[in-house]
Amino acid sequence: MNAQLAPAAVDTTSPLSVAGLRHSYPDGEVLRGVDLALAPGSVLGLIGRNGAGKSTLIRAMLGLLEPAAGEARVFGQPALRMDDQAKARLAYVPQQPEALGWLTATQLLDYVGRFYPGWDARFAGKTLERWKIPPNKLLAKLSPGERQRVDLIRALASQPELLVLDEPAAALDPVARRELLREVALRAGESGTTVLFSTHIVSDLERIASDIAFLHEGKLLLHCAADDTKERFARLWLPAAMSAAAPAAALSRRRHEDGSLSLVVERDERGQWPEASRLTGARVDALGLEDLFVEVAE
Amino acid sequence: MRPRDLLLTFWRATYPSVRWLVGGVFLLGLVVAIVVRLLWPGAKGGHIALLAFEAGVAYLWAFLMPAGLLLARDARQLRIPRLEVVAAAAVGLAALATIGIGAALGRATLGETSAAALTALVLAAGFAFSLLPGPVAMLIGLLPAASDAARRVLPVPTLDDPRSTIWWAVAAAGFGVICAIRWHGLVRLEASQAGRSSAMVMRMRGKNATGHWDGSGAGIRIVDRRRPGWLQPETNLRHIGPAHPVGSLRVALGRGFVPQTLRGLCRRGLTMAGPMLVFIVAMVLIRATRPGASVSWLGLIYALGIPMLAGLAFMLALGLPLVSALTVRQRWSTSQRELAVLGVLPGLGTPDRVRRALLRATLARPVVINLLLAVAGWIVAQRMNLSVIATLALVAAPLLCLLAGVALTLDALGRQPLPGWALGLVSGALTAVVLISTITGLLASQLQQDGPWAGSPVLWSAYLVVALALATVLGWITASGARGMARQPHPFLAHG
Numbered sequence: 001m002n003a004q005l006a007p008a009a010v011d012t013t014s015p016l017s018v019a020g021l022r023h024s025y026p027d028g029e030v031l032r033g034v035d036l037a038l039a040p041g042s043v044l045g046l047i048g049r050n051g052a053g054k055s056t057l058i059r060a061m062l063g064l065l066e067p068a069a070g071e072a073r074v075f076g077q078p079a080l081r082m083d084d085q086a087k088a089r090l091a092y093v094p095q096q097p098e099a100l101g102w103l104t105a106t107q108l109l110d111y112v113g114r115f116y117p118g119w120d121a122r123f124a125g126k127t128l129e130r131w132k133i134p135p136n137k138l139l140a141k142l143s144p145g146e147r148q149r150v151d152l153i154r155a156l157a158s159q160p161e162l163l164v165l166d167e168p169a170a171a172l173d174p175v176a177r178r179e180l181l182r183e184v185a186l187r188a189g190e191s192g193t194t195v196l197f198s199t200h201i202v203s204d205l206e207r208i209a210s211d212i213a214f215l216h217e218g219k220l221l222l223h224c225a226a227d228d229t230k231e232r233f234a235r236l237w238l239p240a241a242m243s244a245a246a247p248a249a250a251l252s253r254r255r256h257e258d259g260s261l262s263l264v265v266e267r268d269e270r271g272q273w274p275e276a277s278r279l280t281g282a283r284v285d286a287l288g289l290e291d292l293f294v295e296v297a298e
Numbered sequence: 299m300r301p302r303d304l305l306l307t308f309w310r311a312t313y314p315s316v317r318w319l320v321g322g323v324f325l326l327g328l329v330v331a332i333v334v335r336l337l338w339p340g341a342k343g344g345h346i347a348l349l350a351f352e353a354g355v356a357y358l359w360a361f362l363m364p365a366g367l368l369l370a371r372d373a374r375q376l377r378i379p380r381l382e383v384v385a386a387a388a389v390g391l392a393a394l395a396t397i398g399i400g401a402a403l404g405r406a407t408l409g410e411t412s413a414a415a416l417t418a419l420v421l422a423a424g425f426a427f428s429l430l431p432g433p434v435a436m437l438i439g440l441l442p443a444a445s446d447a448a449r450r451v452l453p454v455p456t457l458d459d460p461r462s463t464i465w466w467a468v469a470a471a472g473f474g475v476i477c478a479i480r481w482h483g484l485v486r487l488e489a490s491q492a493g494r495s496s497a498m499v500m501r502m503r504g505k506n507a508t509g510h511w512d513g514s515g516a517g518i519r520i521v522d523r524r525r526p527g528w529l530q531p532e533t534n535l536r537h538i539g540p541a542h543p544v545g546s547l548r549v550a551l552g553r554g555f556v557p558q559t560l561r562g563l564c565r566r567g568l569t570m571a572g573p574m575l576v577f578i579v580a581m582v583l584i585r586a587t588r589p590g591a592s593v594s595w596l597g598l599i600y601a602l603g604i605p606m607l608a609g610l611a612f613m614l615a616l617g618l619p620l621v622s623a624l625t626v627r628q629r630w631s632t633s634q635r636e637l638a639v640l641g642v643l644p645g646l647g648t649p650d651r652v653r654r655a656l657l658r659a660t661l662a663r664p665v666v667i668n669l670l671l672a673v674a675g676w677i678v679a680q681r682m683n684l685s686v687i688a689t690l691a692l693v694a695a696p697l698l699c700l701l702a703g704v705a706l707t708l709d710a711l712g713r714q715p716l717p718g719w720a721l722g723l724v725s726g727a728l729t730a731v732v733l734i735s736t737i738t739g740l741l742a743s744q745l746q747q748d749g750p751w752a753g754s755p756v757l758w759s760a761y762l763v764v765a766l767a768l769a770t771v772l773g774w775i776t777a778s779g780a781r782g783m784a785r786q787p788h789p790f791l792a793h794g
Contacts, residue, residue, distance in 0.1 A: 055634075064633045064641045066791055080787035087644035094638040102552050107533055111549060114539035115645040 013076070014038055015090075015162045015194045018061050021070035023053075030056045031067065032218040038162075038196055038211075043188045045209030045226070046198040049297045053218045054198040055095050058166050061196075062092055074162070088116055090162040091155035095170065097147040101140030105133050105150045109157065116158040124157035131176070144171040152180060156187070163187065165197040169204055181208050202290040212289070214296060221251055221296055222266075226289075233292055236265045237283040238276060247274035252296045264295045305395065307388040311365040315718060320362040327354020331403055344407025351403050352420045355396055359424030363392060364499040367429065370485045382485065389425075396421050408462075415466035422473030428499040429480035435498050532562030540645030543655035544662075547646075550636050551659060553625050554618075612736040615671050615696045619664040619703025620725060626660055627710035627721075633792035641790035649788040656789055660707050668700035675735075687758040694765055695735030698772070702728050705775040712782025715793055716775065724775070727768050734761055 017037035023030050030053040038044050048054050059065040061072045063079030072079035075086045100108055105128060113119040128135055131149050139147055148171045155163060163184070169177040185208045187193040199205060205212060205226065213223040224232060238246055240259030251264040264287070265274050277284045287295065309317055331351035334343055366389040373381030397417045404413020427435045455461040484497055534557045537545045548555040558566065629636050646652050675692035678684075684692070702724070709715050716724070783789060 059633055059638075062642055063788070064638060064790070064792075066787065078787075081649070082642075084644040084647065087642050090642060092638065092642050094634050096634045099635040099639045100550065100552070102531055102556060103533055103549070107535060110535055111538055111546075112639070112643070115546075115643050117644075 013040075014073070015040055015075055016061055016073070016164070016196060018057070018072040019070055021057065021060055021067050021072065023056055023060060023065065023067045023069075030218050031060065031070075033070070034215070034218070034220050036061075036213055036220055036223060038194050040194055041188065041192045042210045043184065043195040043197070043208055044211045044213055045205035046196060046213050046215060047200060047202070047205060047293060048198070048215035049200065052215045054215055055166050057215060058092075058164060058196070058198060062090070062164060088118070088158075089160060090164065091158045091160035092164045093148075093151045093155045093166065093168055095166040097144070097151035097171075099151075101138065104136045104138055105142070105153075106135040108139060108150060109154060112154050113157065118159040120157045120159055124153055127153045127156070131179070145173060145176060148172060149176060149180075152183075156183060159191075161193060163193050163195045163197075165195070167198055167200075169199060169201060177204070184208055202293055206289055214293070216297060229289055229292055230286060231267070233264055233266055233287055234273065235285040235287055235291070235295060236263045236274065236277050237261070237285065238263070238279070239281045242276070242279050242281060245276045245279060247276055249274075252298070254295075254298065262295070264292065301391055304384065304388040304391045307369065307385060308362055308365050308392065311369045311385075312362060316365075317362065319722075320358060324354040324358040324362075327351050327357070328399070335403065335406075341407055344404070348400075348404045348407060348413060348416070351400060352417065355400065355417060355420045356424040358396070359421040360427045363389060363421075363425055364428040366392075367481060367484060367499060370481075371487070374485055386481075393418075393421060409460075412460070412463040412466070415463045415470060418470035419466045419473065422470045422477060425477050426473045426480070429477055429484065429497055432498055531556050531566070532559045533557065534559045534562070540647075543646050543651065544659045547640075547652075547655055547659040550640055551625060551629060552636070554621060555625065555659060609736075611671055611674075612732060614667055615699040616729060616732045618667055619699050619706070620728075622660055622664050623703060623706030623710055626707050627715060630710055630715075630792055637790045637792050641788070649786075653783065653789050656711065657707075660711075661704060664703035665700055668696040668703070671696035672700075687762070691735045691758070691761060691765075695732045698728060698731060698765060698769060701769060701772045701776070705772040705779065708779030708783060709775050710779075711789060712779040713786060713791075713793075714782060724768075724771065727764065731761070731765050731768060 014037040019035050021031050021034040034053075034057060036057075046054050046057070056065065060067045060070075061079060062074065063072065063082055066080060074082055075089060077083065077086050100111075103111060109121075109124045109128070113121055113124065128150075131153070133146055133150055133153075134142070139150060142150065148168065152165075152168060155165070165184075168180060172180060181204060184195055184197070188195050188208070188210075195208075197204075197209075209226045211224065212226050212229060214221045222233075233251070236247075236250075238261045240261075243255070243259065243261040246253070246261050246263055247265060249266075251266065252262075254262045256262065265277070265284075267273060273284055276282055309321075312320075327350050331347040331354075334347040334350060337343070338346065366385045370382045370385035372378075373385060397414050400417025400420075401410045401414035404410070404416070407413075408416065423438050423441065427438045430438070455465060480497065484500065487500075531553075533549060535549070537557070538549060539546060545557055548557055633641070640646075646655070672693050675696060676689065679689035679692050706716075706721070706724070715721075
């Protein structure tokens with residue numbers, strides 16, 4: 001429950017961390033004090049609705065955007081002043097894979113590959129072939145799905161220790177999506193690659209994420225292990241007559257037309273649901289990840 | 299629907315930048331026409347006024363009115379009732395309104411009917427330009443020269459001749475039929491085929507939005523995507539990598555910055571030389587068909603060569619820095635594309651090394667070319683024995699362009715770039731100053747120290763004042779951009 005804590009100090013042991021991150025665009029505040037640190041080797045799924053601030057958070061975490069306040073670090077270095085060694089250990093795939101459209105897929109991989117000491121040219125060539133990407137067609141002329149896959153090959157072939165993917169599956173068909181998830185899980189499992197990926201496809205999270213962070217309206221509402229969510233969070237329903245007894249700390253709160261109240265609540269340190277759940281007529285419903293997302297985001 | 303709402307359709311169906319640019323050009327033509335008409339009574343003033351207005355009409359109908367077609371297409375694709383008819387009606391009403399204004403302006407000189415016919419011809423030709431395939435559309439631009447050439451062999455009447463009206467009306471009707479046929483076909487074109495359509499308006503159009511078609515270079519990515527393979531640049535990756543940061547950055551900057559293979563360079567040269575060849579052929583035709591004229595080929599080469607060299611110098615001096623700076627500005631407008639790759643790319647070195655490499659990659663060519671042009675201008679001035687002030691004009695123009703290239707590039711790389719309107723203002727002033735200098739080059743013989751224009755101190759003083767003011771503004775932009783760039787932790791941070 002990071003958002004409810006005071007801004008934390010930046011975790012210098014984490015491959016990727018931010019503390020007290022704030023940022024605004026002319027039309028309003030996008031990040032409102034985000035603290036987040038990825039554990040080495042973890043696969044963190046960053047989930048949130050469209051416009052929640054996921055892409056802005058990722059860009060700020062990687063030093064591609066100068067935040068209004070707060071600090072981001074990559075492998076212990078300030079993200080805005082990363083050296084070449086830190087950059088060589090990370091790979092990033094942006095949400096819109098539209099860069100360098102004047103190159104062919106082969107040219108792009110050749111170009112980028114020259115900068116990475118650990119570049120796996122064999123993997124790049126083989127994956128290009130396996131994913132049936134026309135190697136000599138200009139990137140500008142490829143379909144969005146094909147371009148996204150070329151960008152994923154670019155990221156994976158650099159053999160990164162930290163892989164950051166911003167909605168990597170958005171333009172992929174189900175087969176390509178499954179292949180991508182398998183590849184990411186493999187990298188995390190076998191090579192210990194730390195992965196941060198943003199998405200709003202809950203099933204992708206359930207498949208590979210070891211941790212989940214939920215960004216809502218610029219705030220990180222929860223950050224926990226993926227397996228814990230079912231145990232840790234639930235929907236508490238209180239009839240109208242008891243709504244006054246609703247706990248103050250709740251991830252979301254929704255009043256129904258009949259006056260009854262639905263809240264998303266969390267177990268306390270002793271593993272207990274809030275006291276109101278023990279009132280007669282109160283009901284605690286288990287929540288799947290998708291239900292939890294919908295309840296909180298609505 | 300009320301006529302006012304119909305006319306506003308175009309305004310609502312285009313991006314603000316497009317409508318202000320095109321609307322501004324049209325209004326400028328109209329204002330010039332009215333002012334000239336008021337200050338310069340008589341036939342000659344009337345003709346100039348009408349031509350200024352017709353230039354605005356051509357621009358309006360080539361770049362704003364095609365939004366009607368895009369709207370009609372969208373309406374059909376999205377199955378929105380009535381909108382397709384509204385778009386067509388708006389085009390019809392706008393045509394009538396334009397012809398009406400033209401007729402009113404030309405009443406005193408050509409007469410209402412003739413002026414209306416001429417306006418109808420210009421607007422139909424402008425509209426056809428946007429609806430026809432690129433190479434055919436380009437030929438429309440040569441029509442005035444072709445008409446002049448045809449006059450030598452065919453009984454084509456001159457502007458004053460009352461028989462012109464029927465010629466213009468027939469030509470306008472012909473273009474009208476072409477427009478109607480193209481409109482019918484393009485509106486019904488399947489979405490899957492739209493990308494391959496060769497019509498200018500479809501090629502330049504934004505992916506999901508109406509109105510990228512403004513002739514100002516917007517929607518470049520779409521053009522990159524739709525450009526045929528043989529016209530695409532052939533990237534040369536020979537000197538790329540951590541040891542070659544300048545070359546590597548040029549690849550990432552795209553467009554004119556990309557190092558090309560020899561074959562790619564030849565292709566590019568040919569595509570640039572193509573329109574020039576068409577121009578040369580047209581000019582040769584005009585000269586060869588002149589009755590009784592003995593064509594002196596040396597004279598022809600001189601007559602064509604000097605304006606072409608001056609035009610080329612103008613394009614190089616002004617175009618290269620502006621296009622380079624605009625490309626940089628476009629790349630730095632979003633952190634989602636090239637900056638997302640460059641910002642985390644290892645091997646480019648420290649931020650200071652990257653800054654230096656970036657400045658070399660973006661500024662080397664505009665700076666070198668403008669320095670060479672300044673030297674060439676000085677040599678021409680010395681050889682022609684031009685007055686001091688005319689020499690200054692010839693040398694100052696490339697130096698101003700050089701300064702503009704540096705200023706606008708640093709501005710684009712800094713924290714807060716100039717707003718679009720300020721950029722337009724600076725570019726407009728620069729274009730005017732450089733245009734005067736180019737004309738100075740063309741009229742060099744008139745500007746000799748004892749020539750008729752040599753001692754025109756008021757004119758030259760005004761020129762110098764504008765040039766100095768512009769240099770001051772550019773100097774300020776340079777300093778501000780350099781400060782902004784230096785303050786950034788690394789140079790790959792997008793604006794906003």
